[in-house]
Amino acid sequence: MSASGLPRVDGATASADDVAREVLDHGVCVVERLVDEDTCDAVLAELQPYLDAVRTGADDFEGRNTRRVGAILGRSPTAVGLVAHDLVLDTVGLVLGPDASTFQLHLTQAIAIGPDSPAQGLHRDQWCFDFHPFPTDLVVEVSTIWALTEFTERTGATRVVPGSHRLAEVTATDDDALSAEMPRGSVVLYTGATVHGGGANRSDGTRVGLNVDYTLGWLRQEENQYLSVPIEVARTLPERVQRLMGYSMGSYALGYVGDLRDPISVLRPDRGSAGFAVD
Ligand SMILES: O=C(O)CCC(=O)C(=O)O
Numbered sequence: 001m002s003a004s005g006l007p008r009v010d011g012a013t014a015s016a017d018d019v020a021r022e023v024l025d026h027g028v029c030v031v032e033r034l035v036d037e038d039t040c041d042a043v044l045a046e047l048q049p050y051l052d053a054v055r056t057g058a059d060d061f062e063g064r065n066t067r068r069v070g071a072i073l074g075r076s077p078t079a080v081g082l083v084a085h086d087l088v089l090d091t092v093g094l095v096l097g098p099d100a101s102t103f104q105l106h107l108t109q110a111i112a113i114g115p116d117s118p119a120q121g122l123h124r125d126q127w128c129f130d131f132h133p134f135p136t137d138l139v140v141e142v143s144t145i146w147a148l149t150e151f152t153e154r155t156g157a158t159r160v161v162p163g164s165h166r167l168a169e170v171t172a173t174d175d176d177a178l179s180a181e182m183p184r185g186s187v188v189l190y191t192g193a194t195v196h197g198g199g200a201n202r203s204d205g206t207r208v209g210l211n212v213d214y215t216l217g218w219l220r221q222e223e224n225q226y227l228s229v230p231i232e233v234a235r236t237l238p239e240r241v242q243r244l245m246g247y248s249m250g251s252y253a254l255g256y257v258g259d260l261r262d263p264i265s266v267l268r269p270d271r272g273s274a275g276f277a278v279d
Pocket residue numbers: 111120125145156157158159196197198199209211
């Protein structure tokens with residue numbers, strides 16, 4: 001499928017309003033060249049030892065020649081800047097809208113699709129919430145995939161079905177999916193309801209994407225950040241990132257520690273409210 005149909009903006013000039021409008025209207029937006037190639041090289045170098053050590057996927061969904069590595073915040077200092085990129089976070093806040101009084105990191109995962117891989121089945125990421133039928137006008141999740149290597153139809157660019165986020169039932173077929181072709185350092189954003197899947201890699205190289213998803217603060221995270229990232233490392237991260245990880249209240253009472261303590265105070269004793277409503 002061609003890439004021509006996917007909304008796209010230039011990372012050098014786009015605003016969060018521009019990106020959020022495309023994601024809300026079409027369910028997807030590609031932001032081209034949001035970070036430079038040196039940044040991609042650094043993230044790849046930091047993650048390569050983990051990619052080399054991990055097994056390939058156990059089933060067709062994981063990808064039998066695909067390697068997946070998580071705990072990115074504890075493993076790639078450079079990727080912290082991608083996870084907490086201002087344009088992405090501002091866009092996520094706008095897309096999750098009034099329901100996003102707080103939003104959180106859902107998962108961080110490098111996805112390396114090896115040569116001769118078939119396409120992953122089309123799906124919605126929000127199916128992880130036990131297939132709960134959320135109202136179609138409630139956005140519960142925003143997913144992003146950064147292209148650390150070049151994304152083309154041949155290398156296995158993520159396939160996305162524009163407009164599929166608004167439909168109650170998933171009726172899309174492979175023919176409806178467009179490849180999120182994009183140069184390295186670009187990122188594709190889509191909602192938890194947007195139908196998509198990894199592309200077939202018909203090249204002789206490995207396609208590496210960095211998948212970073214965000215959800216409403218009152219949903220369970222797919223990747224357990226507290227157990228994935230050692231607390232000694234979590235203590236060194238910027239406060240905004242710590243809060244995204246879940247070291248913050250998920251709403252009025254969600255996520256407290258012990259004697260009604262705000263979880264940020266575990267990492268930063270000078271921060272956080274002393275009780276649910278006190279700052
Ligand atoms: O690797 C990709 O391009 C997409 C992967 C994906 O959608 C998933 O594993 O949920």
